[in-house]
Amino acid sequence: MASKKTNQNKVMPEDSNSRRDFIKKSGLFTALALTPPSLVMATEKKWDEKIAEYLETVPLSIEVNGTKHNLNIEPRTTLLDLLREQLQLTGTKKGCDHGQCGACTVHVNGTRILSCLSLATMQQNAQVTTIEGLSKGKKLHPMQEAFIKHDGFQCGYCTPGQIMSGIACIKEGHANSREEISEYMSGNICRCGAYHNIVDAITEVKEGGKEI
Amino acid sequence: MKNFQIIKALSSSSAITGKAKDDSSMFIAGGTNLVDLMKKNIVAPDKLVDINGLDLKKIEFLKGKVTIGALAKNSQVAEDASIKEKHPLLALALAAGASQQIRHMATVGGNMLQKTRCSYYYNTDMPCNKRVPKSGCGAIGGSNRMAAVFGTSDSCIAVHPSDMCVALAALDATVLVDGPKGKREIKFTDFHKLPGNTPEKDNTLDSRELITAVEIPDNNFSKNVHYLKVRDRTSYAFALVSVAVALDIKNNTINDVRLAMGGVAHKPWRLTETEKFLKGKTISEDLFKQAGHLSMKGAKGFGDNNFKLMLGENAVAEALTIAASK
Ligand SMILES: Cc1cc2nc3c(=O)[nH]c(=O)nc-3n(C[C@H](O)[C@H](O)[C@H](O)COP(=O)(O)OP(=O)(O)OC[C@H]3O[C@@H](n4cnc5c(N)ncnc54)[C@H](O)[C@@H]3O)c2cc1C
Numbered sequence: 001m002a003s004k005k006t007n008q009n010k011v012m013p014e015d016s017n018s019r020r021d022f023i024k025k026s027g028l029f030t031a032l033a034l035t036p037p038s039l040v041m042a043t044e045k046k047w048d049e050k051i052a053e054y055l056e057t058v059p060l061s062i063e064v065n066g067t068k069h070n071l072n073i074e075p076r077t078t079l080l081d082l083l084r085e086q087l088q089l090t091g092t093k094k095g096c097d098h099g100q101c102g103a104c105t106v107h108v109n110g111t112r113i114l115s116c117l118s119l120a121t122m123q124q125n126a127q128v129t130t131i132e133g134l135s136k137g138k139k140l141h142p143m144q145e146a147f148i149k150h151d152g153f154q155c156g157y158c159t160p161g162q163i164m165s166g167i168a169c170i171k172e173g174h175a176n177s178r179e180e181i182s183e184y185m186s187g188n189i190c191r192c193g194a195y196h197n198i199v200d201a202i203t204e205v206k207e208g209g210k211e212i
Numbered sequence: 213m214k215n216f217q218i219i220k221a222l223s224s225s226s227a228i229t230g231k232a233k234d235d236s237s238m239f240i241a242g243g244t245n246l247v248d249l250m251k252k253n254i255v256a257p258d259k260l261v262d263i264n265g266l267d268l269k270k271i272e273f274l275k276g277k278v279t280i281g282a283l284a285k286n287s288q289v290a291e292d293a294s295i296k297e298k299h300p301l302l303a304l305a306l307a308a309g310a311s312q313q314i315r316h317m318a319t320v321g322g323n324m325l326q327k328t329r330c331s332y333y334y335n336t337d338m339p340c341n342k343r344v345p346k347s348g349c350g351a352i353g354g355s356n357r358m359a360a361v362f363g364t365s366d367s368c369i370a371v372h373p374s375d376m377c378v379a380l381a382a383l384d385a386t387v388l389v390d391g392p393k394g395k396r397e398i399k400f401t402d403f404h405k406l407p408g409n410t411p412e413k414d415n416t417l418d419s420r421e422l423i424t425a426v427e428i429p430d431n432n433f434s435k436n437v438h439y440l441k442v443r444d445r446t447s448y449a450f451a452l453v454s455v456a457v458a459l460d461i462k463n464n465t466i467n468d469v470r471l472a473m474g475g476v477a478h479k480p481w482r483l484t485e486t487e488k489f490l491k492g493k494t495i496s497e498d499l500f501k502q503a504g505h506l507s508m509k510g511a512k513g514f515g516d517n518n519f520k521l522m523l524g525e526n527a528v529a530e531a532l533t534i535a536a537s538k
C-alpha cells in the first residue's frame with residue numbers, strides 16, 4: 001500500500017505541489033535535466049523510484065479531529081493509511097483492509113464510512129472524526145464510557161470502529177431495538193464476540209438521551 | 213496498489229472526454245468495489261476520473277416515473293421517504309445489501325457495475341476467463357457454491373452479486389447513459405448480459421459511457437412486496453439466492469405481479485414465465501408452491517451449488533407468501 005515516506009508530510013508551496021502542474025511547467029525531461037547532482041547520484045544508486053514517487057503526489061487539505069492539515073499525498077493513499085501512517089492517528093484500526101470488518105470506520109462530514117476503501121485524495125476539505133476526536137480533554141464520550149461500563153470489548157481491536165459505528169447508529173435513527181442495533185452494527189465484526197455487551201452499551205447511550 | 217493519476221470531473225461532458233482520452237482510465241464513484249479490486253491488482257487503471265463532483269445525486273419524482281441519479285448513495289435511496297412509500301421493494305433490496313458504512317459510500321451507478329464475487333475472480337493465482345480472457349474457469353469443476361444455475365456458458369458460471377439490481381429488474385427500470393456518441397436509454401433487463409464466450413464483459417454499456425440515472429415507471433406495487441435474501445449468515449453477506457417479488461392483489465386475485473431472482477445468473481434473473489402463470493389466479497399456498505417449482509425449470513447445478521435448485525423453489529414460494537400476507 002501507500003509508502004511511509006516522511007516527505008509526503010511536508011507542506012509544499014501551493015504553486016509547485018501537483019505533479020501535473022510540475023509537468024505542465026517544466027516537462028518531465030527538463031525536470032530530469034535540471035535535477036541537481038545529488039539527485040542524479042540518487043538515481044544512479046537506484047533511488048530513482050523514490051524520486052518518481054515524490055513527483056507523483058497531489059495536494060490535500062483535510063481537517064481531522066478539528067485540526068487542518070495541508071499535505072502532499074500519493075493518489076493511491078487510502079484515508080486509513082493517511083490517518084495511521086502519515087498523521088500517526090493509530091486509534092483507527094486496520095483489520096481486513098478490504099471493506100469486510102468495519103475496524104476502520106470513521107466519520108466523514110458526519111457520516112460513517114470505511115476509511116480503508118476511501119481514497120484520501122477524494123476527501124478534499126472534508127472534516128474527519130476518528131476515535132481520537134471523541135473525548136473532550138480528559139472527559140470520555142458517553143459511548144466510550146458505556147463501552148467500559150458494559151464491558152463492550154475484550155481484546156479491544158474492533159472497539160474504535162464499533163464505537164464510531166455505535167454513535168452513527170443512534171444519530172441515523174437506527175437504534176430503536178436490539179434487533180435494529182444488531183442489523184445496523186453488522187458491518188463491524190468482533191472476533192471476540194463482545195456483541196451482546198456492545199448492544200447493551202449502545203442501548204444505554206440511546207436511552208440516556210445525552211447529546212452525542 | 214499501483215499509483216495512478218486522478219482528475220476530478222465537474223460536468224458529465226468533461227468526465228466523458230476526460231475518460232475517453234485515455235483507454236486505461238476509469239470512473240470512480242464511491243470506490244467500494246474499485247478500490248478493493250485495485251488493492252488486489254485485479255484492475256490497474258493509469259488514471260481515475262472522480263465523478264463525485266457531478267450533479268447526479270438527486271431523486272426526483274416526475275410525472276409517471278422517478279429518476280434516481282447515478283451518484284445517489286445506496287443508503288440515501290434506501291431511506292428516502294418517497295421511495296419507501298412508492299417503491300418499497302427497491303428500499304428493501306438496498307437495505308439488504310452490504311453494511312450501512314458501505315451503503316453510505318456506494319452509489320446506484322457503481323452498484324450496477326460491481327464485479328462478481330466469484331472467489332476465482334479475486335484470486336490472481338487461479339484461472340478466470342472474466343479476469344484474464346481465455347485463461348480458463350476455476351469455478352467449473354472447482355469450488356462453485358456461489359455459482360449460477362441459469363444462463364451459464366462453458367466460459368463462466370459467475371453470478372451478479374447486486375441486491376439492488378434484482379429489484380430494478382423486477383420494477384422495469386431503465387438506465388440512462390451518456391457517452392461520446394450522445395445519450396441513450398437501456399432497458400434494465402438488457403443492461404447486464406449472460407457470459408457467453410465474452411464473460412469479461414458484464415453488461416451492454418460501452419466502456420466510454422457514463423451512467424447518469426435510473427428511472428422507474430410508476431406502478432401499483434406499494435404494499436405486497438418482499439425482498440427475500442438467503443445467505444450464509446443472517447446479515448452482511450452476499451446472497452446465495454434472493455427473490456424480489458411485487459404483487460398487486462385485488463379480492464385475493466393476482467392482478468399484476470413481478471418476480472426476479474438474484475444469486476442464480478450472470479444477471480438479475482427476471483421470471484416472466486412464472487409471472488404469466490400467476491396473473492389472474494387466486495392466492496393459495498399450493499399456487500405459490502407451483503410457482504416456485506416453475507421458476508427453477510431449466511436450472512442446472514455444477515456440484516457445490518446443486519442445493520440452489522431446491523432452495524430457489526422454496527425461496528420463491530416463501531417470498532410470494534410473505535408479500536401476499538403484508
Ligand atoms: C464487504 C462488502 C460487502 C458487500 N455486500 C453487498 C451486498 O450484500 N449486496 C450488494 O448489492 N452489494 C454489496 N457490496 C457491493 C457494493 O454495494 C458495491 O461495491 C457498490 O454498490 C459499488 O458502488 P460504488 O459507488 O462504490 O462503485 P465504485 O467502486 O466507485 O465503482 C464500481 C464500478 O463502477 C464504475 N462506475 C461507477 N459509477 C459509474 C457511473 N456513474 N457510470 C459508469 N461507470 C461507473 C467504476 O468505474 C467501477 O468500475 C458489498 C461490498 C463490500 C465491500
Ligand code: SF4
Nearest residue numbers: 330332340349368369
Ligand atoms: S465463474 Fe466466471 S468469474 Fe468465476 S472463475 Fe469462472 S470465469 Fe472467472
Ligand code: FES
Nearest residue numbers: 095096097102116
Ligand atoms: S479495515 Fe476497513 S473494513 Fe476492515
Ligand code: FES
Nearest residue numbers: 154156190191192
Ligand atoms: S473485542 Fe476483540 S475483536 Fe472485538
